[in-house]
Amino acid sequence: MTLTQLRYLIAIADSGFNITLAAEKVHATQPGLSKQLKQLEDELGFLLFQRKGRSLEAITPAGRDVLAHARRVLAEAGNIRAYAANERGEKQGRLTLVTTHTQARFVLPPAIAELARKFPDVSIHLQPASEGEVLDQLAGGLADFAVVSTAGDVPSGGLAVPLYRWRRVVLVPATHELAALGRAPTLAELAPLPLVSYESTNKPESSLRRAFADAGLEPQVAMTARDADLIKTYVRAGLGVGLLAEMAVSARDDADLRALPAPAAVPECVSWAVLPRERVLRDYALDLLLALAPQLDRSDLKRAVAGHDTPAWPAPPTWVELSQAITN
Amino acid sequence: MTLTQLRYLIAIADSGFNITLAAEKVHATQPGLSKQLKQLEDELGFLLFQRKGRSLEAITPAGRDVLAHARRVLAEAGNIRAYAANERGEKQGRLTLVTTHTQARFVLPPAIAELARKFPDVSIHLQPASEGEVLDQLAGGLADFAVVSTAGDVPSGGLAVPLYRWRRVVLVPATHELAALGRAPTLAELAPLPLVSYESTNKPESSLRRAFADAGLEPQVAMTARDADLIKTYVRAGLGVGLLAEMAVSARDDADLRALPAPAAVPECVSWAVLPRERVLRDYALDLLLALAPQLDRSDLKRAVAGHDTPAWPAPPTWVELSQAITN
DNA sequence: CGCGTTTACGTCGTTCGTAACGATA
DNA sequence: TATCGTTACGAACGACGTAAACGCG
Numbered sequence: 001m002t003l004t005q006l007r008y009l010i011a012i013a014d015s016g017f018n019i020t021l022a023a024e025k026v027h028a029t030q031p032g033l034s035k036q037l038k039q040l041e042d043e044l045g046f047l048l049f050q051r052k053g054r055s056l057e058a059i060t061p062a063g064r065d066v067l068a069h070a071r072r073v074l075a076e077a078g079n080i081r082a083y084a085a086n087e088r089g090e091k092q093g094r095l096t097l098v099t100t101h102t103q104a105r106f107v108l109p110p111a112i113a114e115l116a117r118k119f120p121d122v123s124i125h126l127q128p129a130s131e132g133e134v135l136d137q138l139a140g141g142l143a144d145f146a147v148v149s150t151a152g153d154v155p156s157g158g159l160a161v162p163l164y165r166w167r168r169v170v171l172v173p174a175t176h177e178l179a180a181l182g183r184a185p186t187l188a189e190l191a192p193l194p195l196v197s198y199e200s201t202n203k204p205e206s207s208l209r210r211a212f213a214d215a216g217l218e219p220q221v222a223m224t225a226r227d228a229d230l231i232k233t234y235v236r237a238g239l240g241v242g243l244l245a246e247m248a249v250s251a252r253d254d255a256d257l258r259a260l261p262a263p264a265a266v267p268e269c270v271s272w273a274v275l276p277r278e279r280v281l282r283d284y285a286l287d288l289l290l291a292l293a294p295q296l297d298r299s300d301l302k303r304a305v306a307g308h309d310t311p312a313w314p315a316p317p318t319w320v321e322l323s324q325a326i327t328n
Numbered sequence: 329m330t331l332t333q334l335r336y337l338i339a340i341a342d343s344g345f346n347i348t349l350a351a352e353k354v355h356a357t358q359p360g361l362s363k364q365l366k367q368l369e370d371e372l373g374f375l376l377f378q379r380k381g382r383s384l385e386a387i388t389p390a391g392r393d394v395l396a397h398a399r400r401v402l403a404e405a406g407n408i409r410a411y412a413a414n415e416r417g418e419k420q421g422r423l424t425l426v427t428t429h430t431q432a433r434f435v436l437p438p439a440i441a442e443l444a445r446k447f448p449d450v451s452i453h454l455q456p457a458s459e460g461e462v463l464d465q466l467a468g469g470l471a472d473f474a475v476v477s478t479a480g481d482v483p484s485g486g487l488a489v490p491l492y493r494w495r496r497v498v499l500v501p502a503t504h505e506l507a508a509l510g511r512a513p514t515l516a517e518l519a520p521l522p523l524v525s526y527e528s529t530n531k532p533e534s535s536l537r538r539a540f541a542d543a544g545l546e547p548q549v550a551m552t553a554r555d556a557d558l559i560k561t562y563v564r565a566g567l568g569v570g571l572l573a574e575m576a577v578s579a580r581d582d583a584d585l586r587a588l589p590a591p592a593a594v595p596e597c598v599s600w601a602v603l604p605r606e607r608v609l610r611d612y613a614l615d616l617l618l619a620l621a622p623q624l625d626r627s628d629l630k631r632a633v634a635g636h637d638t639p640a641w642p643a644p645p646t647w648v649e650l651s652q653a654i655t656n
Numbered sequence: 657c658g659c660g661t662t663t664a665c666g667t668c669g670t671t672c673g674t675a676a677c678g679a680t681a
Numbered sequence: 682t683a684t685c686g687t688t689a690c691g692a693a694c695g696a697c698g699t700a701a702a703c704g705c706g
Contacts, residue, residue, distance in 0.1 A: 084372035
């Protein structure tokens with residue numbers, strides 16, 4: 001058993017059991033992978049993939065178990081390499097983030113721009129995912145860290161670092177009746193109106209639905225969309241009243257719309273960075289995190305990542321405070 | 329970076345930085361290890377060991393971190409091998425248990441004898457350790473599982489499986505005044521007498537000390553010893569009243585002594601098997617566990633080890649019930 | 657001068673890529 | 682017939698062991 005064999009095994013499994021495709025991914029030849037796979041199977045004493053004729057058809061149950069362990073082996077080997085790269089002061093590498101659209105579109109850009117300026121040889125990969133998928137992707141080892149939002153709970157699946165607090169806003173065309181209201185509408189005022197909001201609103205446990213339900217009201221959700229840009233588009237089209245994250249509304253781009261605070265009963269949210277446990281992050285990943293959350297202390301963060309203990313995090317600023325701190 | 333290099337690294341660290349000694353342990357030559365170490369250091373870009381002249385003097389701080397990751401890599405690789413050996417129905421291998429003297433001397437023998445009969449090609453290694461060291465050794469990956477006892481708490485550091493319940497007994501020479509008592513002595517009756525018990529009694533948080541303290545009494549501990557045989561020896565010598573695990577007293581070997589139940593205020597203990605998380609156990613290890621605790625279900629156990637969830641364990645029998653079940 | 661590490665060197669095994677072959681849809 | 686996996690073969694690389702050299706106590 002060698003690290004190479006395990007790497008090939010993973011590549012084959014991740015290529016849909018296509019050895020030729022896997023060979024390209026690992027920059028090797030197809031017969032090379034074929035042979036190494038056979039050697040690994042010989043050493044272990046059983047087949048890792050079910051053959052149909054000469055083709056690989058599926059992974060065997062035992063293969064699935066071996067694969068899971070192989071991923072851990074390679075993850076740890078990767079940790080050693082990442083640690084060494086940090087130790088050497090290496091300035092190039094990859095950085096993969098998994099996050100939702102709102103974060104990627106409205107929050108991350110300045111921090112990522114700064115990172116790209118400071119580390120021009122780091123290739124940055126944004127992995128978009130829906131609210132629910134983010135932490136799954138992270139658990140799969142596909143990203144260096146995740147950025148997610150919750151209304152209340154601390155996200156699980158890793159070391160959760162609070163970044164900032166934010167509220168939702170009600171967004172309407174300038175001609176809409178609510179535009180002249182001059183204050184936050186109440187839940188009761190919103191309930192009869194057609195709402196346009198995020199897909200996650202469809203889930204019964206969404207904080208928005210809960211807020212209405214707690215007030216004995218049922219919201220009229222006219223439409224849900226995956227991202228804030230779509231929501232704004234349909235608000236402009238007069239489809240309904242937008243209810244979305246304050247980060248998604250800009251004074252410059254959305255001058256034709258009017259934003260009001262959401263009802264007080266709609267709870268505040270917190271955005272978090274979730275760092276996978278047992279994963280060594282490159283120093284530039286911590287840099288990005290610090291750019292996202294200036295209130296954090298670098299050595300605190302390093303100790304938390306290494307030591308597996310969760311310190312008392314500094315209270316996260318509001319989005320308004322944070323965005324001012326970043327632009328200054 | 330190869331698995332071989334990491335294995336050599338660990339061997340060198342575990343041999344007190346003596347490459348020659350490490351080479352013997354891994355069945356390779358000394359120059360081979362020397363060269364592989366150098367290659368690994370070259371690839372990582374920094375020294376793993378501090379050199380003094382030509383000798384290795386100590387591990388560097390970075391080396392310590394790399395070493396920790398390397399151990400995890402090799403542990404996972406070992407998991408793959410163990411899984412494969414199970415899959416193949418392999419009947420030979422190693423089994424290392426870490427446990428206290430009482431378990432090794434009075435509880436494990438019949439179960440281990442059965443294991444040795446069923447798996448003659450498995451070499452069994454009992455790693456003795458004091459009460460406090462057991463779980464540390466387990467965490468270090470040095471054993472397949474641990475057997476420990478607690479008075480109340482569930483042991484941490486792995487998947488804790490309750491094996492049996494047991495009580496302590498008061499042991500005196502046949503001529504001792506207590507011998508004729510015919511009932512359990514009270515704490516007050518024991519308090520003035522010189523006691524002979526385990527070393528762990530010295531710790532203020534020991535369940536024995538707590539029982540006396542809760543009754544407003546202070547025990548007179550005349551002597552502590554690491555193992556039950558020593559305690560019995562000194563009880564025979566008239567040094568005091570023995571207070572020890574019921575498993576350690578046998579009707580046959582200790583006919584010259586008299587055993588009384590301990591005071592009711594001395595709490596019952598539970599013996600546990602603690603299985604390291606994230607470690608694949610060989611099937612014969614589970615066999616041994618089942619021999620130790622017949623009330624367990626094999627598939628329950630397998631699921632618990634694989635699935636990381638702790639099921640509702642069956643209530644453990646008392647030692648008396650268990651020893652009858654084993655001898656039948 | 658013994659102990660332990662490093663360097664040098666020759667051999668062997670292994671891996672890898674190219675090319676040809678086989679099977680399948 | 683196109684696609685994908687296996688087999689065959691030759692070249693290159695790398696690992697390993699023996700032997701010798703080097704430093705240090």
